[in-house]
Amino acid sequence: xxxxxxxxxxxxxxxxxxxxxxxxxxxxxxxxxxxxxxxxxxxxxxxxxxxxxxxxxxxxxxxxxxxxxxxxxxxxxxxxxxxxxxxxxxxxxxxxxxxxxxxxxxxxxxxxxxxxxxxxxxxxxxxxxxxxxxxxxxxxxxxxxxxxxxxxxxxxxxxxxxxxxxxxxxxxxxxxxxxxxxxxxxxxxxxxxxxxxxxxxxxxxxxxxxxxxxxxxxxxxxxxxxxxxxxxxxxxxxxxxxxxxxxxxxxxxxxxxxxxxxxxxxxxxxxxxxxxxxxxxxxxxxxxxxxxxxxxxxxxxxxxxxxxxxxxxxxxxxxxxxxxxxxxxxxxxxxxxxxxxxxxxxxxxxxxxxxxxxxxxxxxxxxxxxxxxxxxxxxxxxxxxx
Amino acid sequence: xxxxxxxxxxxxxxxxxxxxxxxxxxxxxxxxxxxxxxxxxxxxxxxxxxxxxxxxxxxxxxxxxxxxxxxxxxx
Ligand code: FES
Ligand SMILES: [Fe+2]
Numbered sequence: 001x002x003x004x005x006x007x008x009x010x011x012x013x014x015x016x017x018x019x020x021x022x023x024x025x026x027x028x029x030x031x032x033x034x035x036x037x038x039x040x041x042x043x044x045x046x047x048x049x050x051x052x053x054x055x056x057x058x059x060x061x062x063x064x065x066x067x068x069x070x071x072x073x074x075x076x077x078x079x080x081x082x083x084x085x086x087x088x089x090x091x092x093x094x095x096x097x098x099x100x101x102x103x104x105x106x107x108x109x110x111x112x113x114x115x116x117x118x119x120x121x122x123x124x125x126x127x128x129x130x131x132x133x134x135x136x137x138x139x140x141x142x143x144x145x146x147x148x149x150x151x152x153x154x155x156x157x158x159x160x161x162x163x164x165x166x167x168x169x170x171x172x173x174x175x176x177x178x179x180x181x182x183x184x185x186x187x188x189x190x191x192x193x194x195x196x197x198x199x200x201x202x203x204x205x206x207x208x209x210x211x212x213x214x215x216x217x218x219x220x221x222x223x224x225x226x227x228x229x230x231x232x233x234x235x236x237x238x239x240x241x242x243x244x245x246x247x248x249x250x251x252x253x254x255x256x257x258x259x260x261x262x263x264x265x266x267x268x269x270x271x272x273x274x275x276x277x278x279x280x281x282x283x284x285x286x287x288x289x290x291x292x293x294x295x296x297x298x299x300x301x302x303x304x305x306x307x308x309x310x311x312x313x314x315x316x317x318x319x320x321x322x323x324x325x326x327x328x329x330x331x332x333x334x335x336x337x338x339x340x341x342x343x344x345x346x347x348x349x350x351x352x353x354x355x356x357x358x359x360x361x362x363x364x365x366x367x368x369x370x371x372x373x374x375x376x377x378x379x380x381x382x383x384x385x386x
Numbered sequence: 387x388x389x390x391x392x393x394x395x396x397x398x399x400x401x402x403x404x405x406x407x408x409x410x411x412x413x414x415x416x417x418x419x420x421x422x423x424x425x426x427x428x429x430x431x432x433x434x435x436x437x438x439x440x441x442x443x444x445x446x447x448x449x450x451x452x453x454x455x456x457x458x459x460x461x
Contacts, residue, residue, distance in 0.1 A: 097442050101437060117440055
């Protein structure tokens with residue numbers, strides 16, 4: 001571990017994380033455990049499985065998960081691996097009418113994960129065996145919680161309760177808390193496949209320093225000085241704006257607001273990276289989530305879903321505006337891709353020393369580095385104790 | 387029981403992914419063998435039928451399970 005290169009508490013004298021954190025495969029797996037698996041991470045959106053019995057395989061940083069909605073309508077997450085010979089259970093999105101049948105030897109699991117049938121396990125036509133106790137062979141369930149439609153998972157199973165983890169952000173956004181969010185159609189959902197380490201996408205998202213250069217379109221109505229830092233050590237960081245402008249359609253149409261917001265939100269909007277990998281936008285009339293799905297040290301899938309305060313089917317008059325809005329965000333978020341990919345290539349420069357933070361501008365970013373360092377040091381202490 | 391015909395129908399149902407047909411075909415074959423006194427073959431086919439009935443949430447799953455239990459093949 002390059003402990004010497006860990007960031008310092010004082011941003012003025014701190015450098016950023018060393019190159020290894022972005023390019024090393026070993027470090028990627030260490031961080032996967034320390035930053036992603038042992039925290040509450042965003043793995044999917046619940047609107048991917050809208051109906052009872054809907055199931056979807058998820059690759060979460062290489063870990064095969066099975067997202068499903070059971071017959072009571074509850075979302076559950078299991079490891080997508082059969083308890084027999086380890087076959088992947090569900091390969092593509094589907095609706096499960098009955099049990100989950102393993103495609104290899106057809107062991108069947110109920111939607112609560114319990115093992116229901118073990119065909120021919122005791123020889124042809126004999127479906128039980130003294131040494132195969134179904135009661136102990138259910139699917140491994142992964143701790144999960146849905147908030148703002150995001151399916152959070154804690155793979156290690158020992159993170160603090162989700163409500164504790166989310167308390168501060170829920171409190172910050174209490175006016176938005178619990179308001180229904182409806183996943184938008186069509187262009188409201190999109191993905192980018194990006195050649196960068198997932199952390200670079202977090203770092204770019206939480207700073208506003210780049211806005212005038214990378215998003216000149218946004219900046220024509222949103223100046224640097226209209227932005228403020230959001231800094232919550234150990235939990236999240238990002239930026240807020242005081243000059244949010246609603247999108248307006250050709251006929252003057254606008255999206256309705258979320259119910260009961262105070263005046264602050266008329267022109268206020270916030271963009272937060274909830275550590276480790278959930279990027280959020282909260283605005284008066286729509287919101288979005290961008291999930292960072294790591295695919296290796298140098299590759300990340302960015303999954304975006306936009307939400308509205310109304311059921312899209314009930315407002316055909318806003319269909320065009322939703323379509324335009326999705327394309328707008330596709331464009332704006334796409335503007336950041338060359339930067340995060342460029343920084344990824346930059347991290348292969350062996351003389352790069354982690355970089356120099358601009359103390360006035362890079363506070364939210366520095367906080368994320370500190371969080372990474374703290375989690376990695378804690379991991380080091382855990383390993384030393386074992 | 388015409389095994390060739392069963393084979394052909396089963397292969398066709400497998401190929402088209404028709405689980406409901408598979409459940410019915412196997413259950414029919416299973417019952418035929420059982421009534422002819424061939425319990426092993428019968429339970430083999432009933433097991434196949436059981437799995438597809440479970441997978442597709444068919445009501446037949448329960449009666450097949452009971453039949454298998456009666457023959458000491460499930461519990
Ligand atoms: S690996 Fe799943 S039943 Fe054998
Ligand atoms: Fe940006």
